[in-house]
Amino acid sequence: MRIDWYTKGVLTIIAVLLGVIALRPYVSPDAVAHAQGSFTGVQYSGPSNVYSFFDPRTGEVYAYFSDAGPTAHFRLTKLGAPPVTVK
16 A cells, blocks of 8 residues: 555656646747848858858848958849949
8 A cells, every 4th residue: 555655656746747847848938049030031152262142131242252251242223233332
């Protein structure tokens, strides 16, 4: 009879603690997802030593050489029109 109470008590404690672990992310989430960060939607192209980034929201194009800083900054104003240099 005593072993039966002990077993039920231990299993009840285990079940309660597992429930606490399972519900903790809903009660106090630790991390915040950053799926909509500042670089969301930016497209990348990197052939040989030139790296290009295009932001379709603003139409801006950035070009970098692998060993230098930003080498060119353009803005696309109209589809099919030549890009405008941004200073």
